[in-house]
Amino acid sequence: MVEKLTLSSLNLKMSTKSIIAEVNKKAAEFIADRRNSNNAIDVISFCQHGKTPVVLAAIEGLQNIFTTAISSAQLKRNLSNDDSSKLPPEEQYKIWLNGCYTDAKKQLLSMCSTGEPKIQLILIALLSHTRVNDELITLYRTYLEYADVLFNTMELVTSILNKETKKNDVFLHNVYHLIQDLTLPKTLKEDRSKSGKAFLTFKPENGEAKSCRADEHKKCFSTLYLTFLSQKLSASLYKKVLISIHDKIMPRMANPLLLADFLTESYNIGGAISLLALNGLFILINNYNLDYPDFYGKLYQLLEPSVFHVKYSARFFHLLNLFLSSTHLPGYLVAAFIKRLARLGLTAPPAALTIVVPFIYNLTRRHPSCSVLIHRAETTDGFASDPFIMTENDPSKCRALESSLWELQTLQSHYYYIVSIDSRQLEQVLPKLETDLSDILETSIDDLVKKENSKKYKLNSVPVTFDPPKGLFGAKDCPFNDMWSL
Structure with a gap:
């Protein structure tokens, strides 16, 4: 008799790493051979596992399974279940797989309300390490007008940045696209809460509910951006941040002087990075009394021949004129x-x-x-x-x-x-x-x-030579003069 695979038997006989390996294996087998289609049911069952790493592996496995099924036209929506036994086997399979997809979706959606940040499905999917999700993130950002969604998103992204180990350029690009140009509520009336009182959020550490008022958004925003700016950003992303820091980040900070270290370090790098750090640093000096006695000395050193050829030359001279x-x-x-x-x-x-x-x-x-x-x-x-x-x-x-x-x-x-x-x-x-x-x-x-x-231009004549020509090529004894004449 073959022992039936259950979560309890796996918990007893296998370590967490072994279970994760089993999940990955079943997902890979499904993709490799259609005869392993029942593996989808097993991967869905792992979403109920008590250990977060296993749940995360199951989520990734389901993503791979159903992405493959959709791209290969095995999964189709709006299929009728009426008299499915009379349909061809191929159609029956699609109906069955569609049912698996529905079960997986219900399972994943139920996890979005658990409060545990590591298994917040939406953000995990959006902040991919392998795929730029600009369109999906733009769609998600429409929900950030709600203060509770905004606050929870900022806290969860901060938590992910602190705990994530694979912070490649794609991941950081997705994070920045999500958090750029966030609009914070200014008053309690903008909480989107019916009572105008504090709304409930979840602590990223343990998922416990806590009370939050609108004036805490700036603190949460500040923590999020300081965490993001401490990452190793690519040159292009670094420049994008510096371009927007004076009007999209600084005004929303609880204390803009917290950006002083980032901006001074950027100013000292040289080249285009220094040029782009100028505006934010000058605002801190002018409006927030940042003590930077060597500002004009550094600015003077930026006047090099290359300043006329960089992409941000016009921006530099505009700021230089201001300074x-x-x-x-x-x-x-x-x-x-x-x-x-x-x-x-x-x-x-x-x-x-x-x-x-x-x-x-x-x-x-x-x-x-x-x-x-x-x-x-x-x-x-x-x-x-x-x-x-x-x-x-x-x-x-x-x-x-x-x-x-x-x-x-x-x-x-x-x-x-x-x-x-x-x-x-x-x-x-x-x-x-x-x-x-x-x-x-x-x-x-x-x-x-x-x-x-x-x-x-109105020109009657244009001088092209100082001396009248003597022949076709100028020399009197040129043999071509006998064959050609001017």
Whole structure:
């Protein structure tokens, strides 16, 4: 007599690892051979196991079984059970498998209300390690308008991040897509609770119910994001977070200063990461009194030739203009930025120069103490006698205020006439109003080419050579002159 497989017999005779291996084996056998279809019933029964690792293995097994069945057209919905015995065997099998799918779905849905975070089916499925679930997560996010669903989701995702060991890029992408741009309730009336009082949530640690008010959402949100930001993020995901941190994360934090370590570390990395960390860090300094005395020194060091070629160049110059807008900044500091920009302009592409030159003049108008750089323009012999130290990373030691803007005199001979015209303002009285940079920050080389191509030039003649041609190829004794004539 063959002993019938039951959960109780497995508990007595097999270890947890052995049971998990048995679950995985049965799921694999089902997928490999249709003769093992009854294995689906056994895998469903494992969902009632008392140990969480076994339940998780059963959930994954059911996912593999029914994903395979659906993709191979073995599973079809809306099949009638009437007189199934009269149907062909293939149709009978589909009806039976559809019943198994219904039983599995009921079993899994019942687990969603257990309060145990490790077997919260929906989040486990959404935060996959192997598949990007953007569409499914977007659908799930529609339920996050309910305060209780939102709060439980944030707590459970935090718990998963703390306990999960396989945190690959796909998993972290799914997590970020789920938690990005969360909208927190502002008042008790936005709890979506009938009484307007606190609603019940579950503790991730033990599943016990606890009371929660709407003002606790910020604390939960803060914990969630601090946990997420402590993960090893890919470069692309890192940049996405930094782009949105000032308007989608910081305002929802219980204490935005908790982001100081993350932002300062990002600011010190260099390159595009540093550029994107600028905004959030400046907000902490300006609005939350973060003490960062070396902010402008680091900002000065970001002015490298590559700044004109990165994807976020326009964003950087917008922020740079904002950071240098205060009239209380010391003259030596602003002069250092002016000189470094002017020196970089000598090798910058024309699209960048259409921004840099007006930017320099704006800074000079804004800070009259720097006008000496313009008035001293004719007293130096350019690079040879320039006291400015380009290689000095400390703006207080680069001797910018002792220098002049001879670089703009050089740019007056630039091949692009717009740059040449802008640079000639050096010889004129600067207007009192600053140039509006908002319209030119996004200028690219393609924009300049399209602009020039759209113009209609009226030219009567175009000189193409200095000397009149003497023959087809220029030489008088060329043999082709006997065969061809101009």
